[in-house]
Amino acid sequence: MSDTSTTTVGAAAEQDTIVLGENQYGKAEVRLVKVDRDTPRHRITDLSVTSQLRGDFGVAHTEGDNSPVVATDTQKNTIFALAKDGIASPEQFAMRLAEHFTSSFDWVTGGRWGVKQYSWARIPTSLTDDAADGEHNHSFVKGGTETRTAVVQRDGDEVFVVAGLEDLSVLKSTGSEFHGFPRDRYTTLVETDDRILATSVTARWRYSSVDVDFNAVYEDVRRVLLETFADVHSYALQQTLYQMGKRVLEAHPEIAEIKFSMPNLHHFLVDFAPFGMENPNEVFYAADRPYGLIEGEVKRAGAAPEPRAWASVTGFC
Numbered sequence: 001m002s003d004t005s006t007t008t009v010g011a012a013a014e015q016d017t018i019v020l021g022e023n024q025y026g027k028a029e030v031r032l033v034k035v036d037r038d039t040p041r042h043r044i045t046d047l048s049v050t051s052q053l054r055g056d057f058g059v060a061h062t063e064g065d066n067s068p069v070v071a072t073d074t075q076k077n078t079i080f081a082l083a084k085d086g087i088a089s090p091e092q093f094a095m096r097l098a099e100h101f102t103s104s105f106d107w108v109t110g111g112r113w114g115v116k117q118y119s120w121a122r123i124p125t126s127l128t129d130d131a132a133d134g135e136h137n138h139s140f141v142k143g144g145t146e147t148r149t150a151v152v153q154r155d156g157d158e159v160f161v162v163a164g165l166e167d168l169s170v171l172k173s174t175g176s177e178f179h180g181f182p183r184d185r186y187t188t189l190v191e192t193d194d195r196i197l198a199t200s201v202t203a204r205w206r207y208s209s210v211d212v213d214f215n216a217v218y219e220d221v222r223r224v225l226l227e228t229f230a231d232v233h234s235y236a237l238q239q240t241l242y243q244m245g246k247r248v249l250e251a252h253p254e255i256a257e258i259k260f261s262m263p264n265l266h267h268f269l270v271d272f273a274p275f276g277m278e279n280p281n282e283v284f285y286a287a288d289r290p291y292g293l294i295e296g297e298v299k300r301a302g303a304a305p306e307p308r309a310w311a312s313v314t315g316f317c
C-alpha cells in the first residue's frame with residue numbers, strides 16, 4: 001500500500017471516531033426587574049438575561065459526570081444576586097457576570113452573556129398627584145417598541161462587547177425613491193420617485209474597547225441612526241443602511257463596526273381608479289409580508305475582524 005492510501009485510510013478511520021464539538025450552556029431569558037429605591041424617585045431596569053458558559057465540560061456530555069456543571073439554576077440565581085448591587089448598563093452587568101463565572105470556576109474559560117433591556121418612561125404628572133418635576137416618582141409606562149441589546153463574550157482574559165438595538169420602528173412619508181433597477185420578464189414593480197420608506201431597525205455594533213460610557217454612546221448611536229434615517233434622501237433602503245452605519249462610525253471612534261438587519265416594510269398605494277377617485281400618495285395598504293430584507297455591515301477599511309465577538313450573535317449576514 002502506498003503512503004498516500006495509508007493516509008487516506010487513517011483519515012477515514014479518524015472520521016469514524018465521534019468526538020464532542022463546541023458547546024455552551026446556561027439559563028436563557030432570565031426576566032429581571034431591578035428597582036433602585038435609594039431616593040423617593042425610583043429607577044427601574046427591566047432585563048432579560050441569558051448566561052452561557054464555555055470551558056471544560058466534556059465529561060458531562062461524554063460520561064454523564066456533572067462535577068463541572070455549574071447548574072443553569074445556579075446561573076439564574078447568580079444573575080438575580082448580582083443585580084442587587086445595581087445595574088449600571090447592560091454591557092457592564094454582562095461583563096460582571098462574565099468575570100464572576102470565569103473567576104469562580106477554574107474550568108469555566110469563557111462564555112456568552114446576552115442582555116436585552118426594555119424601556120420604561122415616567123408617567124407625566126398631569127395625570128397623577130404623586131409626582132416631582134413633571135414626572136411620576138414611581139409609576140412608569142412602557143417605552144417605545146425598541147429593545148436595547150448587549151452581548152458580552154469572554155475567551156480567557158479577552159472580553160468582547162457587542163451592543164445594539166432591536167425593533168426600532170421608523171417610517172418616512174416622502175424623501176424615498178426606488179428606480180433604475182434591472183427589468184426582466186418577471187419584473188412588475190413600477191419605478192417610483194416618491195414612496196413611503198418604513199423599516200424596523202435591528203443594529204449591533206462592536207466596541208474596540210471595554211472602557212466606554214456605554215449608556216451615553218448607546219443614546220448617541222440611537223440619535224445618529226434616527227437622524228440619518230430622517231435626513232438621507234433615499235434611493236434604496238441599502239443606501240440608507242450604509243449612510244446610517246457610516247455616520248455612526250464617523251461619530252464614534254470606539255465602535256469598530258456595525259451590522260444591520262432591516263426589513264423593507266412595504267406600503268402599497270391603493271388603486272382608487274375602480275372607484276373613479278384619485279390617490280395622490282395618501283392611502284396605502286401596509287403589507288405585513290412578504291417584506292424585503294436588507295442586511296449589511298459597515299466597517300473601517302483595513303481593520304482586523306474579530307469573529308469571537310460575533311460568535312453566536314445570529315440574525316445578520
Ligand SMILES: O=c1[nH]c(=O)c2[nH]c(=O)[nH]c2[nH]1
Nearest residue numbers: 178189235236237238264292
Ligand atoms: O429599497 C429597496 N431596495 C430593494 O432592493 C428593493 N426591491 C424592491 O422590490 N423594492 C426595494 N426597495
